[in-house]
Amino acid sequence: MSITPPSNIPLSVDYTSKDFYSIRAELIARIQDRIPEWTASDPADFGVALVEAFAYLGDMVSYYIDRNANEGFISTATQRSSVLSIAQTYGYNPASYRAAFVTATFSNTAATAVVLPAGTVLSGEVIEGDTVQPVYFSTNTEIEVPAKVGSIVGTEDVTVYHGRSITLIAENVNEYGELIGESTGRPGMRFELSETPVVEDSIEVYVQDGDIYTKWTQVQHIIDYDSTDQVFSVISDEDNNISIIFGDGVSGTVPTLYSEIRARYTVGGGSFGNIVDGILETIDYIPGLSESQVTALQSTLTVTNSSAAVGGSDPEETNQIRLAAPQSLRANTRAVTLQDFADLALAVTGVGKANATSSVWTSVTVYIAPTRTATDSDPAPGLDELGNPTLEYDSLKEDVEVYLSDKTLIGTTITVSPPVYIDVIASIQYTKLDQYTNAEIELGIKNKVLTDFGYTGVFFEDTIYPQDIEFSLQQVPGIKVAKVTQLYRDGESPASTTLEGDPDELFRFTEANLNITEI
Numbered sequence: 001m002s003i004t005p006p007s008n009i010p011l012s013v014d015y016t017s018k019d020f021y022s023i024r025a026e027l028i029a030r031i032q033d034r035i036p037e038w039t040a041s042d043p044a045d046f047g048v049a050l051v052e053a054f055a056y057l058g059d060m061v062s063y064y065i066d067r068n069a070n071e072g073f074i075s076t077a078t079q080r081s082s083v084l085s086i087a088q089t090y091g092y093n094p095a096s097y098r099a100a101f102v103t104a105t106f107s108n109t110a111a112t113a114v115v116l117p118a119g120t121v122l123s124g125e126v127i128e129g130d131t132v133q134p135v136y137f138s139t140n141t142e143i144e145v146p147a148k149v150g151s152i153v154g155t156e157d158v159t160v161y162h163g164r165s166i167t168l169i170a171e172n173v174n175e176y177g178e179l180i181g182e183s184t185g186r187p188g189m190r191f192e193l194s195e196t197p198v199v200e201d202s203i204e205v206y207v208q209d210g211d212i213y214t215k216w217t218q219v220q221h222i223i224d225y226d227s228t229d230q231v232f233s234v235i236s237d238e239d240n241n242i243s244i245i246f247g248d249g250v251s252g253t254v255p256t257l258y259s260e261i262r263a264r265y266t267v268g269g270g271s272f273g274n275i276v277d278g279i280l281e282t283i284d285y286i287p288g289l290s291e292s293q294v295t296a297l298q299s300t301l302t303v304t305n306s307s308a309a310v311g312g313s314d315p316e317e318t319n320q321i322r323l324a325a326p327q328s329l330r331a332n333t334r335a336v337t338l339q340d341f342a343d344l345a346l347a348v349t350g351v352g353k354a355n356a357t358s359s360v361w362t363s364v365t366v367y368i369a370p371t372r373t374a375t376d377s378d379p380a381p382g383l384d385e386l387g388n389p390t391l392e393y394d395s396l397k398e399d400v401e402v403y404l405s406d407k408t409l410i411g412t413t414i415t416v417s418p419p420v421y422i423d424v425i426a427s428i429q430y431t432k433l434d435q436y437t438n439a440e441i442e443l444g445i446k447n448k449v450l451t452d453f454g455y456t457g458v459f460f461e462d463t464i465y466p467q468d469i470e471f472s473l474q475q476v477p478g479i480k481v482a483k484v485t486q487l488y489r490d491g492e493s494p495a496s497t498t499l500e501g502d503p504d505e506l507f508r509f510t511e512a513n514l515n516i517t518e519i
Helices: 020-034 046-070 080-089 291-297 318-331 338-346 391-405 438-452 466-473
Strands: 101-108 114-116 121-128 131-139 143-145 154-162 177-182 190-192 204-209 212-218 231-236 242-246 260-264 282-285 301-305 351-360 363-370 413-417 420-432 479-489 505-518
Touching (some): 101 114, 338 351, 338 363, 363 391, 438 505
Parallel strands (some): 363 413, 420 505
Antiparallel strands (some): 121 282
């Protein structure tokens, strides 16, 4: 779980400050002021019962007044649906499910090469708790697996992505995807996709135009387009169900009355796709081949993944939306200050952290890192095990460059760069309450540090003081005193006890680098 910094914890609107007992007391006082001889206090008295009924009603009305006020502001809203609605008015689109990816190795023992088209589906089984669930990955490109030569088996590596096409899952589909509805000719039509989770940026919408289907374009804000533009936007609700929204005839055209609306998209994504090595072991589907043909091919063609999948992430957490949405609005679609560049980058779906730096106004470097949730275990989001940018990062980089291209001053160039992860060494001493064991305390300390100062809790150019960690550790059950004696970058002198990050740096705490001892 993630712990939101105190400044981001939603405040509670409390306009009325009236509860049952205070209202009851005021009503009795008002009655006795006008009828001094009425002194009844027995709950069985009809007058007291009537007063308590009004007090109960007043309590309920006060509660709902406060709750309605609470949900009207992004800083105080507690319901995800409220936060999403407010973020939408800001023009902010939270990140949805992103697909994990991994290198799959095909092995061919046949004497002839095998060509696998894009859309080939691989599968495996993942154990979650007490259940076994299937996981599906698909190819995005055509590949050719070489034939076996002598005793050397033909092999081919390809990057595969978590998920499979809706055309393999839903009913009432054709080559243009799932039928999600028919146009009513009304402005602002909305159609919900039948399956979830939906991989972000995988949606293609086709609108019937006589005997053909025309592909429409997904945009972030329909209001930016003309009445003749064939565009649509995508929104997600609190349950992560995805809906397609069309224009109103002023901003974006309205699909022709009675025309079919179809959608192609990939079902999958999320942290569930971050599988370990050896999970993928079955070729589940090959476009153009029957089930029996695929079964026959499996005798000579096998597949596996020799490494773990990375890059899968769940929808953006509510607290992250609460933080990022106002920042994206603050820049107001123009980048002048460095903070503007960072805030606008955060408005790009999938960007979870951003920072900007510059020595001259004509050249700005924007550092970005992808969105992750507290449950994701990716040690370096945006980078692979060798420290090179991943495909996920490359996609985000391109999106940020395009998004910022028309929002900067003339003559300003933008360079988008990945983060640099800095491993941190921390030495912590503690004293505990007698009823707790050392193992319990040390586990609690590790969980607290890795949660509060994990990826979701750090930012570019952070400054982390020992007191920050000590304050967090005081919340661990069983701790009397916690003291951070060392806090420094891995590979540097332990003399420093304060971490000061550079513009491109994100601090990273790991269990192996936490030294915990009892005083």
